[in-house]
Amino acid sequence: MNMILPYELLEIFQYQFMQHAFEAGTIVAIVAGIVGYFVVLRRSSFAAHALSHIGFAGAAGAVLFGVSPVFGLLLFTGAGGAGIAILGPKAANRDVQIGTVLAVMLGIGVLFISLYTGYATEAYSILFGEILGISLSDVLLTLAVAAVILVAIAFVYRPLLFASLDEDVAEAKGMPILGIGIIFMLLVAVATSIAVQVVGVLLIFALMVTPAAIAQRVTKKPSRGIIVSVAVALFATWLGLIISFYEPYPVSFFITSIVFILYLLVRFAYPRIRPTKTAQIQPDMH
Amino acid sequence: MVSIQTEKKENYADSTLIITAENVVAGYEDRIIWRDANFVVGRGQFVAVIGPNGAGKTTLFRLLLGLQHPISGNLTIFSNRPTRGNPKIGYVPQKHGIDEETNVECLELVRLAISGKQWGFNRSRGNDRKIALETLQAVGAADLAHRPLSDLSGGELQRIFLAEALVSNPDVLLLDEPLSSLDLRRSRELVQLINGIVRSRGVTAFLVAHDINPLLPFLDNVIYLANGKVATGTPEEVLTSECLSILYGVHVEVIKDSKGNVAIIGSGTEKDSDFVFGNRCVSCNEDEKK
Numbered sequence: 325m326n327m328i329l330p331y332e333l334l335e336i337f338q339y340q341f342m343q344h345a346f347e348a349g350t351i352v353a354i355v356a357g358i359v360g361y362f363v364v365l366r367r368s369s370f371a372a373h374a375l376s377h378i379g380f381a382g383a384a385g386a387v388l389f390g391v392s393p394v395f396g397l398l399l400f401t402g403a404g405g406a407g408i409a410i411l412g413p414k415a416a417n418r419d420v421q422i423g424t425v426l427a428v429m430l431g432i433g434v435l436f437i438s439l440y441t442g443y444a445t446e447a448y449s450i451l452f453g454e455i456l457g458i459s460l461s462d463v464l465l466t467l468a469v470a471a472v473i474l475v476a477i478a479f480v481y482r483p484l485l486f487a488s489l490d491e492d493v494a495e496a497k498g499m500p501i502l503g504i505g506i507i508f509m510l511l512v513a514v515a516t517s518i519a520v521q522v523v524g525v526l527l528i529f530a531l532m533v534t535p536a537a538i539a540q541r542v543t544k545k546p547s548r549g550i551i552v553s554v555a556v557a558l559f560a561t562w563l564g565l566i567i568s569f570y571e572p573y574p575v576s577f578f579i580t581s582i583v584f585i586l587y588l589l590v591r592f593a594y595p596r597i598r599p600t601k602t603a604q605i606q607p608d609m610h
Numbered sequence: 611m612v613s614i615q616t617e618k619k620e621n622y623a624d625s626t627l628i629i630t631a632e633n634v635v636a637g638y639e640d641r642i643i644w645r646d647a648n649f650v651v652g653r654g655q656f657v658a659v660i661g662p663n664g665a666g667k668t669t670l671f672r673l674l675l676g677l678q679h680p681i682s683g684n685l686t687i688f689s690n691r692p693t694r695g696n697p698k699i700g701y702v703p704q705k706h707g708i709d710e711e712t713n714v715e716c717l718e719l720v721r722l723a724i725s726g727k728q729w730g731f732n733r734s735r736g737n738d739r740k741i742a743l744e745t746l747q748a749v750g751a752a753d754l755a756h757r758p759l760s761d762l763s764g765g766e767l768q769r770i771f772l773a774e775a776l777v778s779n780p781d782v783l784l785l786d787e788p789l790s791s792l793d794l795r796r797s798r799e800l801v802q803l804i805n806g807i808v809r810s811r812g813v814t815a816f817l818v819a820h821d822i823n824p825l826l827p828f829l830d831n832v833i834y835l836a837n838g839k840v841a842t843g844t845p846e847e848v849l850t851s852e853c854l855s856i857l858y859g860v861h862v863e864v865i866k867d868s869k870g871n872v873a874i875i876g877s878g879t880e881k882d883s884d885f886v887f888g889n890r891c892v893s894c895n896e897d898e899k900k
Binding site: 365478479480482483485487488489490492493494497499540541543546 | 705712727
């Protein structure tokens with residue numbers, strides 16, 4: 325790759341498809357970073373994983389019936405998310421329920437794909453994302469959906485945080501655990517549906533789980549954690565898009581690689597530079 | 611029916627009576643866990659809930675929290691039937707979702723115990739923080755405020771959970787096996803801390819435990835659950851060979867050492883059914899028997 329000078333970066337934005345990619349990518353990174361923080365805190369990454377695959381079935385169905393994949397995604401992930409939350413009311417130990425719902429939905433997805441007689445590129449773009457092919461209407465829909473998610477999170481923020489940390493106490497305090505669980509899964513479902521455009525069904529973890537996992541390693545305050553999670557998702561998305569403009573490889577590959585490298589750095593290099601426990605305790609001992 | 615009841619309802623003025631149970635039967639539609647519970651508990655009492663695994667100790671808490679309802683009988687708390695979400699009850703469950711991956715600072719958890727129920731924006735953040743810090747101070751955990759939950763030892767975590775339960779200034783504390791993962795010294799420290807809270811704030815505390823000995827010097831009452839039955843009274847009344855023999859339905863011997871620690875030794879009719887209660891617990895041996 326040749327050196328890219330800063331002013332040359334502006335060249336990227338002369339292309340409308342790159343503008344749309346940046347707009348959608350930015351919105352999705354913010355939403356995925358926030359929702360992802362709760363996914364990691366609640367140990368619900370398998371649920372998020374399952375929802376993205378359930379979304380695949382929905383998107384395949386939408387393509388089959390000739391409507392935009394995002395509607396199929398929203399319908400299937402929403403139904404799947406609510407189903408998982410109702411079948412396994414407690415966040416922990418619901419792997420079996422998730423697996424059950426996941427299997428049947430994937431089966432339906434396979435059926436839809438086999439019934440669809442068009443080009444395989446549709447399925448390919450659902451699986452791996454197609455951010456460079458995003459239209460203005462897609463961007464506007466993404467923006468509208470993201471606004472709904474952000475308002476919903478502002479509303480449920482503290483009950484969701486508390487129920488995620490200490491579900492039994494929250495239940496005893498009379499908080500609606502099942503309702504919070506359903507709202508959370510719906511938020512994941514909707515976030516997944518819009519994130520699929522950027523990284524695809526198979527790679528959704530790159531935006532939904534890894535940035536949040538990084539954030540939870542570097543900060544112990546939830547509010548800061550969410551900010552770090554969003555920052556990592558944004559950084560990876562932007563950098564991935566810039567590189568992909570100059571290199572003929574998929575954006576998804578660059579985004580997933582960037583977050584993975586950051587994760588490795590935080591996992592293995594960060595503990596060495598972070599203030600140690602003993603250093604924190606010592607002042608009290610004197 | 612096993613019921614050692616010296617403390618009658620009439621002994622209490624209405625204002626000091628916190629919990630009454632009359633012929634309470636607990637369990638699920640298809641299975642009764644225990645029956646014929648009769649007891650009264652007053653303000654500022656320290657009560658141990660003792661018994662083998664599966665005897666229904668947590669069930670008693672679920673009834674008091676309004677998460678489950680008695681099959682029959684009358685259970686009241688603050689003169690009313692228990693309802694879910696009573697702010698006068700502080701609860702420390704046996705299991706928490708917190709583990710070595712939960713990199714969230716302690717202060718945050720205690721603050722959420724105040725504001726976690728609130729939807730939308732929080733308008734009293736500064737005040738919450740102050741109350742949370744004061745409560746951490748009260749349980750001797752002020753220095754843990756900014757440490758992540760994932761870093762804490764078992765004893766430190768129990769202090770944080772105690773602060774989480776105390777922060778709403780409850781009248782009743784329900785503590786489900788807070789001592790289970792602690793060594794003897796830490797157990798003693800935590801029990802002394804809880805006792806201090808009971809005496810200084812007039813809180814009524816129920817503590818589920820396997821080993822009653824660390825608690826004995828501080829207890830007002832014991833609720834002993836075993837064999838589908840409930841014995842209640844002062845430790846002196848309940849921890850006797852007669853009472854526990856009736857409760858277990860087999861001959862049980864209660865032995866005291868010079869420091870007042872009790873060991874409960876039972877001999878049933880079956881071979882290998884001897885069990886010791888004290889440093890080892892009844893439940894361990896009961897489990898082996900099955």
